[in-house]
Amino acid sequence: MAVTVNHTGITVADLDHSEAMFQQLFGFETLSRAARDPEMISRVTGVPGARVEVAYMRNGAATVELLCYSAPGDRADFRPRACDLGSLHMGFNVADLDEAVSEAAKWSLEMMGEIAVVNTGPNRGARIVYLRDPRDGVVLELIEPAP
Known part of the structure; x- marks a missing residue:
């Protein structure tokens, strides 16, 4: 089975801020930015009622997908230490x-x-x-x- 990396997804609080930061600070180019179909996102993520807008960005071979959810209302704030399981950078x-x-x-x-x-x-x-x-x-x- 051949496998290559497609992208890194990062959930952000403010899509305008994060998109501009990745452009201006890290040299990424926005390839697309749009809301996604809520039914499809809910099915894929397993989160009922999920609503998200996505900015898909590239810098060379690196692609990031910045995701900004507006629903559901009970979204949590996750700030692990570098040593905590699930921590990514x-x-x-x-x-x-x-x-x-x-x-x-x-x-x-x-x-x-x-x-x-x-x-x-x-x-x-x-x-x-x-x-x-x-x-x-x-x-x-x-x-x-x-x-």
């Missing part, structure tokens, strides 16, 4: 981590820990930081490759 290579962190702050992204230098593995010598969007809890990692 998306990593981005950047040329200058300090500049990228400064630009990310303009989007209200907050550092979850501190900037660190990777001491082992394939990113050894790289500088990294985890950021969280306080609007919806999305976690993003910035990676400045080793010199």
Whole structure:
């Protein structure tokens, strides 16, 4: 069975904000943006009464699907720590981590820990930081490759 990655789906609180952030901060292009058929979304997700608008975006080989649900009314806010089961993050290579962190702050992204230098593995010598969007809890990692 041949398998390739199609996209990464991220549920967000404010589609306008997140779409603009992925465009301006991370260089994504919006391929489409539209509401989805509520009956089909409810069947696929197993969530009765689900209503969602989706922005489908691409940067090179990476595709993200930003989903903003307006129903059902009992949606929950899920903000796991990096160590908690189900926690996900998306990593981005950047040329200058300090500049990228400064630009990310303009989007209200907050550092979850501190900037660190990777001491082992394939990113050894790289500088990294985890950021969280306080609007919806999305976690993003910035990676400045080793010199």
